[in-house]
Amino acid sequence: MKFEAVTIKDIAIALGLSTSTVSRALRDSYEISPATKKIVLEYAEQINYRPNPIALSLKEKRSHSIGVIVCEIANSFFSQAINGIESIAYSKGYNVIISQSHESYEREVIDLNYLASRSIDGLLISVSAETENFSHIQSLHDRGFPIVFFDRAVESIDTHKVIVDNNKGAFDATEHLIKSGYQRIANLAGSPHLSITKDRIKGYRNAIETNGLHYEEAYTQYCLHGGMVYEEVEKALDAMMALSNKPDAIVASADKLTTNCIRYFKSKNIRVPEDVALIGFSNLDIADLLSPSLSVVRQPAFAMGQIATELLLKMIESKRAVSEFENRVLPLEIMVRESSTPLK
Amino acid sequence: MKFEAVTIKDIAIALGLSTSTVSRALRDSYEISPATKKIVLEYAEQINYRPNPIALSLKEKRSHSIGVIVCEIANSFFSQAINGIESIAYSKGYNVIISQSHESYEREVIDLNYLASRSIDGLLISVSAETENFSHIQSLHDRGFPIVFFDRAVESIDTHKVIVDNNKGAFDATEHLIKSGYQRIANLAGSPHLSITKDRIKGYRNAIETNGLHYEEAYTQYCLHGGMVYEEVEKALDAMMALSNKPDAIVASADKLTTNCIRYFKSKNIRVPEDVALIGFSNLDIADLLSPSLSVVRQPAFAMGQIATELLLKMIESKRAVSEFENRVLPLEIMVRESSTPLK
């Protein structure tokens, strides 16, 4: 069935005016007499006239919508970031269209093509864990389409980026474990394709070495799907826990890695922190309700969404092509709880 | 800055054809010679032509987008439902635009007006906890706009609804507590404006009375914001726990109520289930990771999203106005875990 809305033409016919007069009256143009304006406005109100945004978009070549591609809205970090995005977009009169890649490269490409075919004015993207080839994003960017990366940025593409200091976050988390007396610290890492994974590993390794511990290759295990698939986390942890000098603490480097790590420990009856301590990157808002309560590295998700959106809208609304790009690096927050209780 | 995309006209000019020929060639019309088709297709491919969906929408009076209004995407139930919605919409070539009401009536009205001004072909909505007046939805519905309710439906509006058997879910949860030996069972309820709240209370009360226990007025406490605000949960629980015959078990009737209830117990050092047993409506996917692991009443969120979307698309694509509306009632699943361990 089709929903037939009222158009300017309907008003024009009903009032015996031309469409241009109605249009101008509705936009309160100086050319229209107060009397006519009044008639038009009142009639429009009465029949509940709403301008057709699609017609406007076609005319203005602007949809006043921005697209967002994330892996999963069910991930706390992303839902919080989306709230930040929404808050800014909304206040500036922009609509937000959300797509999920579910960590699939193929899906990301499809989403991107769909969104970019001009139903959006700009794009906020956090790339999928699976994505290795960025030409779909690059080509859009090359054609001048406004894109801002947040959280998971692509190093090789030069545009605005809003990220966190992953290196420092991982360093601090690792050092916190060391200072708490743990010696054999492992790193449950995300997809090796992501720059955030690389940065987190760098920080982790740096903390190990700076504090005079031995860096152990086998203590770092990757999960290609960023923890989305339990089996890959299980495999990674099985490998670590099978080591003769098995870890006494773990840094889990992403939201889903952290929760699936807890799931693993629970299923294997491994006690936290007695058998293995844990600190994980997580924006879960019930991290404090777990037992033991979970020590986390928390991202300023809401703020990241806001800043990314501000940058994007600035780009969209700028008259000429933007060539100076910002690289905003926000601090991470470490919240120490029971899961990384210091050894006596 | 403006992103200038390639149009059919560009192709027509470049190839010395008319726009209609190009249009037809692109849509593989029988009227166009294979040779011309080949030339057009290849050129389009080469310059990466994408049809402008906005122009299409204007022409067809259809945007191939559906709107979704939920209170919070950060709520597990809703993010799972959205995944279901997306899966169907996506496969049928529809785009999904998500708006959040954040449980605010005002915001819901704004979202609705925005979406309905014809940038969407239909709407899936789960009303906000605050909403008491439904005329904004009613008037759209009256004008023939396709709307499907899911989860939180409005009784007075006659359209497709996809809900769960809240009455039975609450009955089963309450009876489970009774059969486990608990005697003083309280109900932490959501917004009194929502029909789901009423149904859950009915089921709860019915279980109490059917099993020969005394129904106690003070054992039911409402939270207007559905648990979104911790303070209201705190106040409700304070009231219950201050009773001389304070409850020995609680049924928490919504996702956020459940988690905030746990937060309350934790802060007051109330042990679960020793001091008070707990079973809550929740779609949290880490309910099993809490300690004690959480007994839940779980909604088939993904399926609800799918079914609601199927109904909506059917309505959108039907030739004539739909007048027979379905009321799909899905079963709830009870998952018993440690938080409602039977009394010895």
Next chain:
DNA sequence: TTGAAAGCGCTAACAT
């Protein structure tokens, strides 16, 4: 102060 007409990108009825 108001109206007529063109144009945004696309499709489709109507010519050739």
Next chain:
DNA sequence: ATGTTAGCGCTTTCAA
């Protein structure tokens, strides 16, 4: 087999 044209709803130049 291909081209011309009108029209989707709206804004805006140009004319009156």
